[in-house]
Amino acid sequence: MSLRHTARLAARRLGVDVERFPECSSDYRLVRLLLRAGIDVVLDVGANGGQYGTMLRRFGYRGRIVSFEPLHGALETLHRCTGRDPLWRVFPYALGDRTATVTLNVAGNDGASSSVLPMLPRHVQACPGARYVGTQEAEQRRLDEVWPQAVESQERVFLKLDVQGYEESVLVGGGDRIRRCQGLQMEVSSVPLYDGGLLIDRAIELAQRRYGFTLMGMEPCFIDQRTGQVLQYDAVFMSDPSRCAKGEEAALL
Numbered sequence: 001m002s003l004r005h006t007a008r009l010a011a012r013r014l015g016v017d018v019e020r021f022p023e024c025s026s027d028y029r030l031v032r033l034l035l036r037a038g039i040d041v042v043l044d045v046g047a048n049g050g051q052y053g054t055m056l057r058r059f060g061y062r063g064r065i066v067s068f069e070p071l072h073g074a075l076e077t078l079h080r081c082t083g084r085d086p087l088w089r090v091f092p093y094a095l096g097d098r099t100a101t102v103t104l105n106v107a108g109n110d111g112a113s114s115s116v117l118p119m120l121p122r123h124v125q126a127c128p129g130a131r132y133v134g135t136q137e138a139e140q141r142r143l144d145e146v147w148p149q150a151v152e153s154q155e156r157v158f159l160k161l162d163v164q165g166y167e168e169s170v171l172v173g174g175g176d177r178i179r180r181c182q183g184l185q186m187e188v189s190s191v192p193l194y195d196g197g198l199l200i201d202r203a204i205e206l207a208q209r210r211y212g213f214t215l216m217g218m219e220p221c222f223i224d225q226r227t228g229q230v231l232q233y234d235a236v237f238m239s240d241p242s243r244c245a246k247g248e249e250a251a252l253l
Contacts, residue, residue, distance in 0.1 A: 026219045030185070030236060031059040033216060037182045037238060039063060040155040043143075045095050045170060046162035048074045048112055050081030053088055063087065066150045070094040070104060070138035071111045091150070094140040095163070097172040102140045108133040115164035116140075117194035126224040126231060142173035151180075161186040165197020171206060178211050183238040187221060191231055203235060213237030 034042070034056075040063050044052050047067035056065065065088040069075050075092055082088040094102055094116065107113035113123070113130035124131045151157055159174075159181045161167045167186045171178055178184075188203040198206075207213045215237055222232035 025059075026217075026234075027055050028059050029217070031056060031061050033183065033236065033238060034061055034063075034158055037158070038156050039158045039182060041066060041151055042158045042160060043150060043181075044068065044160050045143075046164070047078055047090070048162070049077035049110070052160060052162070054081060057085070064155075065089070066091065068093050068095055070140075071106065071114060071136060074111045089150070091146065092139070093146065094138045095143050095146075095170045095173055096140045096166065097142065097169040098140070099142055099145060100140050102138055104136045104138050105132045106134045106136055107131070113164055115166055115194055115197075116169075117165045117196055119194055120192055122191060123193040123231075126222070126226070142175070143170060144173065144175040144177045147174075147177050157181045158183040158185070160184075163187075165189065165194030167198045167203065168206065171211075181211075181239075183216075183236065184211070184213055185234060185236045187232050188218075188235045189232050191229075193231060200233065200235075207235070207237045211237075213239060 039061075042053075042056060042061070042063065042065050044065055044067040047053065047069040050067065053065045053067060067078060067082070067088065068091045069078050070093055075090070078090055082090055094104065096102065096116065102116050104114055104116060105119065107119070107130045109127070109130045113119070113127070119130070119132055157180060159178070161170055161184070163170055164187070184207055186203060188200040189197055190200050192199065204215060208215065215235065218233040218235045220230040221234045223230050
């Protein structure tokens with residue numbers, strides 16, 4: 001059972017229907033942040049089968065989406081998802097700190113937990129279905145290298161990372177372009193789940209001190225059902241909200 005489905009069941013037990021009251025959804029609140037900030041393009045790094053972009057569309061984001069996904073199976077699903085959306089573009093790359101051919105470890109949960117990094121036993125214990133089932137070679141690029149192909153001049157950019165512990169490598173590969181972003185979303189782990197993976201304290205330090213973002217919220221996204229411990233959060237950061245250029249009223253039209 002997914003965390004999102006579990007949350008909906010819990011909300012219904014409390015008398016809250018998330019379908020009827022979308023403002024109760026963290027996805028809804030995220031899209032409100034994007035609209036208030038006047039985001040023109042979302043860089044969806046680690047897109048899998050397009051679930052994130054589909055969520056953005058569902059909750060009212062109508063700007064451009066640029067997805068990066070190197071896994072063959074997920075990429076095929078992603079292309080089907082984006083085929084009728086002229087504002088949604090796909091690149092078949094992994095992103096990292098250098099241009100290279102890398103070996104991806106393919107996870108058994110439809111690739112959702114796949115990573116360049118080795119998976120640690122703690123992750124497998126909490127979610128046995130996520131264990132690695134194979135490998136795949138993939139082309140890796142730097143974000144600052146592909147930026148001119150993905151982002152148009154003067155666009156306001158939101159960067160979303162779902163790269164399973166590899167976030168710092170992607171940020172390093174973005175160079176000074178990261179400071180061009182109006183917002184950043186990334187999964188952050190509270191315990192080591194991948195060998196060398198980014199942990200929550202370091203993630204917040206990077207986002208706030210190095211890039212100047214403000215933490216706007218954190219939502220549990222991976223819970224060890226045996227213990228109730230939250231192992232990963234979705235952390236959302238934005239640049240200073242007072243600097244939103246387009247204004248909330250215009251963005252929500």
